[in-house]
Amino acid sequence: MRTPILLSAHRAAAHYRPLGLTKSHHAALSNSTLIAHSRLHFQHRFNSSSSSSSSSSSSQPPLPLNLTPLDIQYNKTLNPPPTTRPPPFSIPENNPSLSLPRNLLAKGKAILTFYKTGLKSILVNRRLCYTPLDSLPEPLKQLKPYPDTRAALILKSRLRHDLGRLIPLSLILLVCAEFTPVVILGAPNLKVTPLTCRMPREVEAIRERDRVVRKRARELYGKGEGEVDVVVGEVLRVGRPRFVPEWIYPGVMRKGKLERRLAWIVADDAMIVQGGGEGELVVEEVRVALEERGVDVLGKGEEELRGLLRKWLEITGQVEDLDVRREVVKGMVVQGEERWRRWERWEESKLTLEG
Numbered sequence: 364m365r366t367p368i369l370l371s372a373h374r375a376a377a378h379y380r381p382l383g384l385t386k387s388h389h390a391a392l393s394n395s396t397l398i399a400h401s402r403l404h405f406q407h408r409f410n411s412s413s414s415s416s417s418s419s420s421s422s423q424p425p426l427p428l429n430l431t432p433l434d435i436q437y438n439k440t441l442n443p444p445p446t447t448r449p450p451p452f453s454i455p456e457n458n459p460s461l462s463l464p465r466n467l468l469a470k471g472k473a474i475l476t477f478y479k480t481g482l483k484s485i486l487v488n489r490r491l492c493y494t495p496l497d498s499l500p501e502p503l504k505q506l507k508p509y510p511d512t513r514a515a516l517i518l519k520s521r522l523r524h525d526l527g528r529l530i531p532l533s534l535i536l537l538v539c540a541e542f543t544p545v546v547i548l549g550a551p552n553l554k555v556t557p558l559t560c561r562m563p564r565e566v567e568a569i570r571e572r573d574r575v576v577r578k579r580a581r582e583l584y585g586k587g588e589g590e591v592d593v594v595v596g597e598v599l600r601v602g603r604p605r606f607v608p609e610w611i612y613p614g615v616m617r618k619g620k621l622e623r624r625l626a627w628i629v630a631d632d633a634m635i636v637q638g639g640g641e642g643e644l645v646v647e648e649v650r651v652a653l654e655e656r657g658v659d660v661l662g663k664g665e666e667e668l669r670g671l672l673r674k675w676l677e678i679t680g681q682v683e684d685l686d687v688r689r690e691v692v693k694g695m696v697v698q699g700e701e702r703w704r705r706w707e708r709w710e711e712s713k714l715t716l717e718g
Contacts, residue, residue, distance in 0.1 A: 481560035525557035598657040
């Protein structure tokens with residue numbers, strides 16, 4: 364039998380997908396029951412499974428994709444596996460003792476290895492999603508998140524995102540071949556690469572572009588030239604899909620997409636708090652969580668990022684009513700993190716949906 368928080372997390376994922384999430388689905392989010400009991404239950408199940416398989420052999424098999432034991436020491440209730448994020452990547456520096464063609468060949472090999480590792484990560488994530496724990500090899504058992512938790516929901520969401528971008532990436536590889544990185548870095552708006560195949564420069568280019576879009580949307584709202592929902596959609600990067608004409612994508616579809624994103628943020632706040640807080644998230648997931656809330660993460664250190672997420676959770680956690688909480692989220696998104704201070708102290712009884 365599922366605990367209330369796991370059931371609410373499962374329903375939050377249904378809202379994150381193109382499905383509806385009603386107010387009754389959110390009812391469990393305000394429950395103060397901690398997730399510790401369910402976490403211990405699944406930890407016992409995972410530990411017993413791994414201990415029974417490891418007792419037969421004295422040495423553990425190596426982890427996949429060159430992962431180290433430190434890479435798997437994280438909270439598997441809140442954090443998805445590291446295979447959902449890009450692998451480490453660095454372009455080798457020019458070697459003066461080698462000719463220009465050989466230096467270029469070394470750089471090309473590094474890029475090719477990065478893409479191959481990213482594509483292998485998608486296959487690993489697919490096994491983690493749909494293969495039962497008992498049927499997984501021992502190294503993958505250590506990566507599989509606890510069922511019906513935030514980590515499992517994000518794993519499925521990112522896997523769906525990556526699978527949908529395999530065909531566009533394959534077409535670019537066929538047409539551009541070794542010039543694929545140049546095309547991808549030159550057009551970050553396309554976002555045709557899976558999350559596991561995004562190089563650091565591509566990630567920075569996307570974040571820089573999002574920063575410009577958020578700043579422009581907030582400036583227009585400050586001048587009274589934009590509706591709240593339109594500005595929130597721009598800041599959260601929720602809008603019309605690319606290559607889809609405006610007349611095919613009416614406003615009602617855009618509004619539904621925005622409502623699903625807001626409902627996911629409200630549900631995600633509850634799951635993070637009940638799972639132990641922002642301190643249980645790895646720093647990469649802290650960045651992603653802040654980006655989903657319209658926060659600029661470029662140039663910020665780990666301590667500052669965790670402080671911003673902690674402040675967000677403290678402010679939204681003061682609101683019991685889910686409709687009011689959603690409006691508070693919209694207000695914080697529109698105004699930006701520089702003006703969150705005005706939301707730190709207020710009486711909920713005096714807060715209206717318009718205020």
